[in-house]
Amino acid sequence: MVQLLQYAKRQANALRGNQVTETTHDARPGTHLQLWFLVLLVVFPIVVAVIVSTKETGVVTSLGDLLPGSYAVENYREALVDYRFGRFMWNSLAMSLVIVVGKLIVSVFAAMAIVYYRVPYKDLVFLFILFTLLLPVPVRFIPLFQLMNDLGWSNTILAITVPYIASATTVFILRQHFLSIPTSIVETAKIDGVGPLRFMLFVLLPMSKGVLVGVSIIMFVYAWNQYLWPLIIIDSEANQVAQVGLQLLQGDVQGGQLSWSLVMAGSTLTLLPPLLLMIVFRKPLLETFSIQQK
Amino acid sequence: MSTREIFDSRIESGLLLLPTLLVSIVFLYYPTALAVRTSFFDSSFGQADEFVGLENYVTLLTDSGYHSSLLLSVLFAAVVVIGVIAVSLYLTFLIHEVDTGQGLYLISVIWPYALPPAVGALVFLFIAHPTLGVLTGPIEALGVDVDWFNNGPQAFVVVALAAIWKQIGYNVIFMIAAMNNIPDTLTETAELDGVSGIRRLMSVYVPIMTPTLFFLVIINTIYAFFGTFAFVDLLTSGGPSNATNILIFDLYREGFSFFNFGVASTKSVVLFLVVGVLMFVQFRVTDKYSYYGG
Numbered sequence: 001m002v003q004l005l006q007y008a009k010r011q012a013n014a015l016r017g018n019q020v021t022e023t024t025h026d027a028r029p030g031t032h033l034q035l036w037f038l039v040l041l042v043v044f045p046i047v048v049a050v051i052v053s054t055k056e057t058g059v060v061t062s063l064g065d066l067l068p069g070s071y072a073v074e075n076y077r078e079a080l081v082d083y084r085f086g087r088f089m090w091n092s093l094a095m096s097l098v099i100v101v102g103k104l105i106v107s108v109f110a111a112m113a114i115v116y117y118r119v120p121y122k123d124l125v126f127l128f129i130l131f132t133l134l135l136p137v138p139v140r141f142i143p144l145f146q147l148m149n150d151l152g153w154s155n156t157i158l159a160i161t162v163p164y165i166a167s168a169t170t171v172f173i174l175r176q177h178f179l180s181i182p183t184s185i186v187e188t189a190k191i192d193g194v195g196p197l198r199f200m201l202f203v204l205l206p207m208s209k210g211v212l213v214g215v216s217i218i219m220f221v222y223a224w225n226q227y228l229w230p231l232i233i234i235d236s237e238a239n240q241v242a243q244v245g246l247q248l249l250q251g252d253v254q255g256g257q258l259s260w261s262l263v264m265a266g267s268t269l270t271l272l273p274p275l276l277l278m279i280v281f282r283k284p285l286l287e288t289f290s291i292q293q294k
Numbered sequence: 295m296s297t298r299e300i301f302d303s304r305i306e307s308g309l310l311l312l313p314t315l316l317v318s319i320v321f322l323y324y325p326t327a328l329a330v331r332t333s334f335f336d337s338s339f340g341q342a343d344e345f346v347g348l349e350n351y352v353t354l355l356t357d358s359g360y361h362s363s364l365l366l367s368v369l370f371a372a373v374v375v376i377g378v379i380a381v382s383l384y385l386t387f388l389i390h391e392v393d394t395g396q397g398l399y400l401i402s403v404i405w406p407y408a409l410p411p412a413v414g415a416l417v418f419l420f421i422a423h424p425t426l427g428v429l430t431g432p433i434e435a436l437g438v439d440v441d442w443f444n445n446g447p448q449a450f451v452v453v454a455l456a457a458i459w460k461q462i463g464y465n466v467i468f469m470i471a472a473m474n475n476i477p478d479t480l481t482e483t484a485e486l487d488g489v490s491g492i493r494r495l496m497s498v499y500v501p502i503m504t505p506t507l508f509f510l511v512i513i514n515t516i517y518a519f520f521g522t523f524a525f526v527d528l529l530t531s532g533g534p535s536n537a538t539n540i541l542i543f544d545l546y547r548e549g550f551s552f553f554n555f556g557v558a559s560t561k562s563v564v565l566f567l568v569v570g571v572l573m574f575v576q577f578r579v580t581d582k583y584s585y586y587g588g
Contacts, residue, residue, distance in 0.1 A: 106313040113310035118299035143328035166317035190300040274408035
């Protein structure tokens with residue numbers, strides 16, 4: 001816990017751009033130079049994508065061609081409307097929000113039962129939930145595909161959300177966090193005769209705001225970036241998500257019907273939601289990660 | 295002991311756990327059991343399953359194509375894991391060393407955490423495209439003939455580079471937390487002893503960061519095996535001549551190009567064993583070294 005606080009403090013300082021005061025040694029002048037070079041490498045591909053998304057055609061064959069064009073509005077309009085990226089983005093958003101909200105509710109319930117109830121076999125139940133970490137989508141998508149067909153869920157939002165609702169990671173992070181809430185607070189609640197529902201709403205949730213935001217971002221990024229499962233289970237364009245929509249755009253490019261600038265516009269659009277969320281909520285996100293590893 | 299267990303209603307705790315358990319059983323455990331069952335059957339579209347015992351397993355044991363896919367996956371995982379760890383560790387070290395602009399440097403290298411693999415793949419396809427790519431000219435100027443649509447080893451390198459790029463963010467997030475936790479007195483002692491620069495990283499920081507690094511090795515290995523599907527699918531489709539046909543892509547093709555659900559299920563079971571072994575190793579290793587984490 002002390003470690004966690006220290007970590008949080010340093011992280012907060014680092015993110016505000018303050019000096020980390022304990023660091024006494026001076027950075028050598030070459031350090032900033034190397035950092036600039038490496039940061040450039042990490043950012044370069046996306047900068048190219050954004051620049052190309054503003055050009056008339058996607059023909060950029062030399063570094064000299066990397067100047068922004070004036071077709072941004074036209075390209076993004078065409079991607080969103082003519083190539084139905086607006087629709088794909090909307091489907092991705094619906095999928096991600098259902099998964100985030102569903103996982104949050106279901107996982108808060110489970111973690112609360114595991115931490116605050118004196119009942120037999122709950123350690124076993126926790127293990128049973130943790131064991132699902134061994135069963136990622138790639139291990140079970142063949143039978144899951146057949147199961148969805150049997151349920152008649154193929155091609156629906158149910159198919160791309162419900163299987164994700166149970167989350168070992170989220171239950172684990174919440175459990176760790178609940179265990180760090182001081183027992184004195186919990187005991188006070190008990191003495192006051194607070195029932196489970198009020199305990200959850202008025203004690204547990206208010207004391208977990210940061211973690212809840214953090215896991216929400218982790219879950220959103222995870223859900224938004226899903227590719228393999230929607231590719232398999234969604235086969236109508238109207239219900240498709242943005243990740244697979246990109247694949248459809250790419251198919252049109254290979255067929256020669258489409259310019260690369262549109263694909264880069266679609267890519268930029270698909271990157272924006274998780275990237276913005278991550279940047280805005282970086283502080284609770286980083287703090288939540290530090291719980292995950294413990 | 296724990297005074298956190300303030301409630302004791304079995305019915306309530308059962309209800310709280312029910313959603314997570316229900317989804318886990320129906321969409322995680324049951325499909326996995328189904329995969330194990332189907333792996334003993336000859337199963338494909340439009341025909342009744344026929345029990346074949348261990349035939350599918352024998353097929354995999356004697357299929358040289360599958361063996362090379364397995365070897366390829368191990369090689370790919372090794373390249374990705376080593377690449378990601380090396381680049382991220384050095385980047386983290388540089389950020390840890392500077393006093394000014396830490397926050398900005400940090401966010402400009404951890405953002406790929408939010409990058410959708412499909413977007414990463416398309417952007418790489420574009421910048422490294424053999425005829426259109428903006429990087430193709432400069433690379434060919436160095437005397438390399440960029441031809442990764444036909445050249446297997448080059449395709450392998452392109453997919454690996456894209457996969458490494460995406461995973462840097464996640465790794466730096468955990469590494470910077472671990473490095474910031476190292477007591478400054480240790481850094482000062484090292485400086486006094488004349489241990490500076492990269493030697494301080496390798497002989498002082500890395501040993502202390504061992505638990506975090508092991509955690510990341512496992513996470514990155516699982517990522518290389520399962521999380522890189524979109525890169526292979528969009529960049530190379532497993533080609534040219536299977537040079538990038540890693541296990542997860544091979545499994546996808548077995549199921550949804552050839553519709554051999556029996557053999558595909560057998561391949562799922564093999565993948566399950568791979569994850570299982572990796573997780574087991576992680577738990578054993580973190581157990582052994584956990585005293586470092588203090």
